[in-house]
Amino acid sequence: MVLETTMPVILAQQSDVSQHHPYTTIEMASRKMPVPDFQSLMLPLLKITGDGNEHSTSEVIEILAQQFGLSENDRDEMLSSGKQRKLDNRVNWTKTYLQKALLLSSTGRSSMIMLLQALSSVLYNKELTGLLW
Numbered sequence: 001m002v003l004e005t006t007m008p009v010i011l012a013q014q015s016d017v018s019q020h021h022p023y024t025t026i027e028m029a030s031r032k033m034p035v036p037d038f039q040s041l042m043l044p045l046l047k048i049t050g051d052g053n054e055h056s057t058s059e060v061i062e063i064l065a066q067q068f069g070l071s072e073n074d075r076d077e078m079l080s081s082g083k084q085r086k087l088d089n090r091v092n093w094t095k096t097y098l099q100k101a102l103l104l105s106s107t108g109r110s111s112m113i114m115l116l117q118a119l120s121s122v123l124y125n126k127e128l129t130g131l132l133w
Contacts, residue, residue: 035077035086036068041094044068046103049114057110061091 041064048063049055065075065087077086095112098104107113 035070035074035090038090038094038097041090042098045091045094045098046114049104049112052113054107054111054113057088057091057095057112060095060112061087064091 044064044067045060048060070087075085075087078084079086079089095104095106099106099112103115104112105115
């Protein structure tokens with residue numbers, strides 16, 4: 001079983017980790033984080049768009065990749081269908097859910113801007129994922 005994380009496993013004792021995980025805690029800490037799920041991208045995406053300016057999807061994808069420390073291999077990882085990069089797909093799903101929650105607005109093809117009512121939540125750094133479901 002392979003865990004997708006860069007954080008060392010702190011909750012499990014070392015003996016538990018070595019029995020169920022092929023990497024040691026030190027090896028795990030040095031591994032790059034895989035592409036985050038769309039829920040993990042929500043708050044960072046809102047923070048990026050929170051400056052009131054229009055942002056292209058490709059610009060947001062690049063900023064998020066840097067913030068999450070994704071390697072080129074992570075960025076280029078494809079969906080199982082082989083038709084789209086996993087990171088692009090996850091950012092687009094994040095964008096879709098935030099638009100449905102009226103926190104983000106599309107300003108044209110592949111561009112977005114945060115809606116005003118979302119700004120106060122982001123400024124106070126509230127966890128938005130729990131509010132959306």
